[in-house]
Amino acid sequence: MDHLARPPAPDGLGSTFVRNILVDGSWSVVAPLVHFLNDGPLRPPLRSPGKNARAALLADISHFMHILHGRHPGLIEYASQNADDAAQPWLMKAMDGMLAERIYLYKLTVTAGPIRRLPGQDKISSLVECQAKNFQMLATSGRQGCSSGAAIAFVLDWHQTRPLLDIVAQEMGLMPKSLVLPSVLECQQLAEKLNPDVGYRRAMAFGADQTLAQQRGLWQLIVARHVETLAG
Incomplete structure (x- = not known):
């Protein structure tokens, strides 16, 4: 993931904006899950807690x-x-990319089977629904710059966490799909050419920060369920 944290361009409004997003993104939350799944061949077979937690994590x-x-x-x-x-133009490419990602997510979900029901499941479902509404609010904010910042942050964070989806696919015998969202460099180029006004940039930063907070929150929920499953 190191290459994602070093956008290949001189410092400027765009590169600074992208660098901050990559530093504050979901990778720090996702990394332990990647390590757990990558260590799978070393774990005991049969009905070990690790194996049960592995299947539950893929489904979650x-x-x-x-x-x-x-x-x-x-x-x-x-x-x-x-x-x-x-x-x-950037958003058109991002919409095409998310169409492909939704198909990918659907295939993963169908293959994974049902999630394990844990205590407080209704509260978890309500939390996820609330996050969806928060994303909509950020993207439709009337504050100029907020929606652009949210969209750029969302795509950059997807770049950071997408390798985990590919690991999940491989674990379930599916072929990983190529990612066709705008690249990190394209995100930086867009951020560079948007309005340089201080107020606009603050709104961009707000949209990005809140989007990342929602994304990290989802992954923290998945991690918490994983820890609970491991504890048995």
Whole structure:
């Protein structure tokens, strides 16, 4: 993941904005899950807690990501209705990319099977629904710059966490799909050319920060369930 944290361009408004997002994104939360799944061949077979937790984790990642991001319209589509004209070509590519990602998430969910019901499941479902509404609010904010910042942060964070989805796919015997969202460099280029006004940039930062907080919250929920399952 190191290459994602070093956008290949001189310092500027765009590169600084992207660097801050990558530093504050979901990777720090997701990394332990990646390590757990990658260490799978070393874990005991049969009905060990590790094996049970592994299957539960695959289902949780697939289902919760699909529940939150498999719906249409999502954050990117809402942002396209509200963002600056300068962002529209980038958003068109992002919408095409998310269409492919939704199909990918659906296949993961169908293959993974049902999630394990743990205490407080109704509260968890309500929390995920609340996160979906928060994404919509950020993407449709009337504050100029907020929706663009939210959309850029969402795509960058997806780049950071997408390798975990590919690991999940491989674990379940599926072929990982190529990612066709705008690249990290394209995100940086868009951030660079948007309005340099201080107020606009503050709104971009707010949209990005709140989007990342929602994304980290989802992954922290998945991690908490994983820890509970491991504890048996």
